[in-house]
Amino acid sequence: MSFNHNRNRPPSLPADGGRPRRRLKTKPLLVLLLILFVGNLLWFIAWLIPNQSGGSEEVASVDGEKITRQQWMAAMEELHGRDTLLELVNEKVMETAAKEYNIKVTDKEVDLELAMLRSAQEGIDKTIYSADEDRLRDNLKTQLILEKVLTKDIVIEDKDVEAFYNDNQALYDIKDAYRTRMIVVDSMGEADKAISELENGTSFEALAKERSVDTATGSLGGDIGYITQDQTTVDPKIAQTVTTIDVDSWSEPLELSDGRIAILSVTEKAEGQTFSYNDVKEHVSRELALEQLPQSVTPEAFWREFDAKWFYGE
Structure with a gap:
């Protein structure tokens, strides 16, 4: 499998108007x-x-x-x-x-x-x-x-x-990052049913595959990767909520910006580091x-x- 080393990235201008700030391409x-x-x-x-x-x-x-x-x-x-x-x-x-x-x-x-x-x-x-x-x-x-x-x-x-x-x-x-799973449903009633199943011992991963209407993440057991508090590539409510969830626990249902309802679970916390x-x-x-x-x-x-x-x- 080929490894691509063409890592040049268009620079972005820092807020203070100083030298261009480059981000390495990953x-x-x-x-x-x-x-x-x-x-x-x-x-x-x-x-x-x-x-x-x-x-x-x-x-x-x-x-x-x-x-x-x-x-x-x-x-x-x-x-x-x-x-x-x-x-x-x-x-x-x-x-x-x-x-x-x-x-x-x-x-x-x-x-x-x-x-x-x-x-x-x-x-x-x-x-x-x-x-x-x-x-x-x-x-x-x-x-x-x-x-x-x-x-x-x-x-x-x-x-x-x-x-x-x-x-x-x-x-x-590097900020604290929370490896997160989510179940997305269309109504608060469906979310309550999912919470009940979780409380009765159903695994979050299995339930995400079975019930989540977000097929892209549902097929992965709800896995959406590592989320940080200030992350801009996910719904703001997800980024705000992950920091409040204990590892191996789940959140209360929360309404996303598109009107759907999500339940989040944190499976791992990666401690932030400053290099x-x-x-x-x-x-x-x-x-x-x-x-x-x-x-x-x-x-x-x-x-x-x-x-x-x-x-x-x-």
Whole structure:
């Protein structure tokens, strides 16, 4: 899977009329991680199911006509097998590159990237937040190795790094974020029924899939990702309410701006962090170096160097 490094972003003018404030582009990486997650999920679920009866085992049927495991697996490979294998090969290639060029990626660096992702609320597809965090961290580590390989010979002056940090300190003041699920219904009566089911032990995720009229989030068990108090990409009432909900609890029904009724649940609170100049110096230097690359570069560019081969040939 390709990693896009064309991260230039149109500058936005700060409120004080000073130097332009730039925000690093995270959306291409988020889209990439979403694709990788979907491929992983569907492909590995198939492999994890025990295969006791061989390829002719019936896994479903329609009007008496069976669908076999072999047919299922072939369809899975056709849809997602190439992308999943590509991810695995690229991950191994980058691990090899890290050893070759003596590149290290620390947990602290991954923590910073993860915090930046959680704070990058740009109306992106929230499916990314459904990814297993360990797998997400692995993907971020692979991305960081690639970036370090690409920028290892590019020199960025300290004064330029410091100037960027001074102009964009708000980027590194990460607010508390609340991983949120929601159930959206059309009336207060439906909301009361949902609350009653929750009080009787029904899981919030299952109820969101069953009852939420917001199909995009309902299919994800109501997951809308990490929400901050001052976030502008969600209904203001959602942003205001999440800070008042205890983890693993839910809110009273609240009316949204479109007239629908929402019930919110917070499943995790990510504590805010403020990253100092020393914390992000290398991160900023690398981002500025990436902007100097003439074109996007992907891990596949290193396949020949590290003798990578795969099922799909060239």
